[in-house]
Amino acid sequence: MIWDIDYTDEAKRELAKLDGSVKPQIVKTIRKARQNPLPRSEGGYGEPLGNKGGINLTGCLKLKFKKLGIRVVYKLIRIDREMKVIIISARADNEVYDEAKNRIDKYNL
Numbered sequence: 295m296i297w298d299i300d301y302t303d304e305a306k307r308e309l310a311k312l313d314g315s316v317k318p319q320i321v322k323t324i325r326k327a328r329q330n331p332l333p334r335s336e337g338g339y340g341e342p343l344g345n346k347g348g349i350n351l352t353g354c355l356k357l358k359f360k361k362l363g364i365r366v367v368y369k370l371i372r373i374d375r376e377m378k379v380i381i382i383s384a385r386a387d388n389e390v391y392d393e394a395k396n397r398i399d400k401y402n403l
Contacts, residue, residue: 297328297370301379302397308382316362320382323357324366331355331370331377343367347388349395354380367394369403378403 301309312320332338333355340355357366367390368379380397383390397403 295375297331298374298376299324299328299379300376302381302401304397305379305382312382316364319359319362320364320366323359324377324379327357328377331368340368340370343391347391349388349391351391351394351398354394354398365390367391369398 309317309320327339330338331340333340333342335342339357341358343351343354343356345352351367354367354369356368359365363384365381365383365385366379367381368377370376371378378401380401380403381390381394383393
């Protein structure tokens with residue numbers, strides 16, 4: 295069953311700002327992941343995040359684009375079958391995870 299995708303306002307802007315050659319790859323992977331956004335341990339596409347460098351992202355998942363250096367961090371709202379995309383950003387050190395934590399706090403996710 296396909297899950298709904300919802301983006302934070304910031305993630306929408308980040309997606310819109312992506313280079314034209316990168317954006318289609320990101321969108322395609324997010325759409326593919328929505329078919330089964332569960333953690334890999336449950337047969338899905340998401341890679342679970344935990345405590346990254348002292349930043350607690352337990353309950354969140356990521357999609358990695360190694361060659362592009364981009365991470366998509368999302369959280370599942372299982373009751374609503376919703377995939378909430380929190381951030382789409384380059385993995386510069388742990389900045390992407392710091393900002394993801396800030397947004398999780400901001401949106402009470």
